[in-house]
Amino acid sequence: MFIDFAKIYVSAGSGGNGCVSFRREKFIPKGGPDGGDGGNGGNVIIVVDSNLNTLQDFKYKKKYIAENGLNGSNSNKKGGNGKDIIIKVPAGTVIKKHGMDEVFADLVDINSKKIIAYGGKGGKGNAKFATSTNQSPRKFEKGIKGDFDNFELELKLLADVGLVGLPNAGKSTLLAKVTSAKPKIADYPFTTINPNLGIVKFENFNSFLMVDIPGIIAGASSGKGMGIQFLRHIERTLFLLIIIDITNNNPKKILNTILDELKKHNPQLIKRQRIIVFSKVDLISKNFKLPKINNEEVISISSATGEGIKKLISLISAKLKH
Structure with a gap:
């Protein structure tokens, strides 16, 4: 436990x-x-x-x-x-x-x-x-x-990068893909019930620490769901990856929900550097255009096929160096 x-x-x-x-x-x-x-x-x-x-x-x-x-x-x-x-x-x-x-x-x-x-x-x-x-x-x-x-x-866990998203967005699958961590993964919400840590290794023997916390839902800051009790574990991170399932119909609403809950927990969290990561792109058409969300930096990945993973890791490592 x-x-x-x-x-x-x-x-x-x-x-x-x-x-x-x-x-x-x-x-x-x-x-x-x-x-x-x-x-x-x-x-x-x-x-x-x-x-x-x-x-x-x-x-x-x-x-x-x-x-x-x-x-x-x-x-x-x-x-x-x-x-x-x-x-x-x-x-x-x-x-x-x-x-x-x-x-x-x-x-x-x-x-x-x-x-x-x-x-x-x-x-x-x-x-x-x-x-x-x-x-x-x-x-x-x-x-x-x-x-x-x-x-x-x-x-409060010590990690460089925090994974945040709704339940079943693909956070744990991404963590398992890029680290040797073995979080529980399944096709139902709230599979992750504890924070999971993993070390991401990339070129020149460099690495950074990534933490995955249970999914956040609307009202989390008021005690709903499981994510709120673990939000403290992303407070020390330098960078956030907000994971959004690309098959969801309203990504802007999802992002606003997540940012609102982060702000209610700790206003400093929404000032943190972040990338919006659309997951599960292997489940959509190749001709699908990624939605634009305000001035947010957006990238798409598939943890199942590996598409976009290397690009994401390179982007994170470059930002952490600065």
Whole structure:
């Protein structure tokens, strides 16, 4: 199962308490204070792991608690620090505090990390409170409580090119044609129920990453269909391919529907570079003229026969270089 959203509770460790102690040795019956400081609590740290590509692990574990620092002891011994707890996530994970729109962290790079809850500082032992006027202090500090909070994790896949279209428009077939990805393909709507990623390789060992998301329908931004919950996965793309089945009678209406839903989800998406791709041209007459849609750049392809595929890949690669 592809999981791209999770809620977790985290709690950093609390600091250990300082110690009240006095030096007591055989020939020093009235030694000074020697209570050590408490150790610091462990932090909660999120780290990007290149081996992960979903938030699947958070389906089973939702609480992450770091170790507390140990209390100080006599002979000025500082308590040990609590161990940090490491939470591993895939690249592209966005972190928000629960109920907040503001992004707390956006982890894109491999091995990047973020402390999301700091451990509490250990308290001072009584040795730290000795003065010239008070050489036997009984004062000490308790450790400070560690941070704790609820967070939301949202995965936005990292891809160069996003495939967008109505259900059964031919997006998955195109992805399978130009990459080694193996998305589910069938002659009925909503075959794609999860995003699919694939690497497109072309000349001179160059490549780009392509993502296919479930089909969009009118009202998707209001929760209809399946595409809306996955639109976040095209937010990071540099380029969009809007796939339209050439056998459909009203391509302009389809394009307007798709652009309207993209705009409602994120207005920046309709400003993204795009090409309108008419798919399934093998199903129409050779004399058929492609419809002109405003000032949109249009190309026709057939994933079944390979017609137009090489031209499309060359066009995308040229645009990505610029």
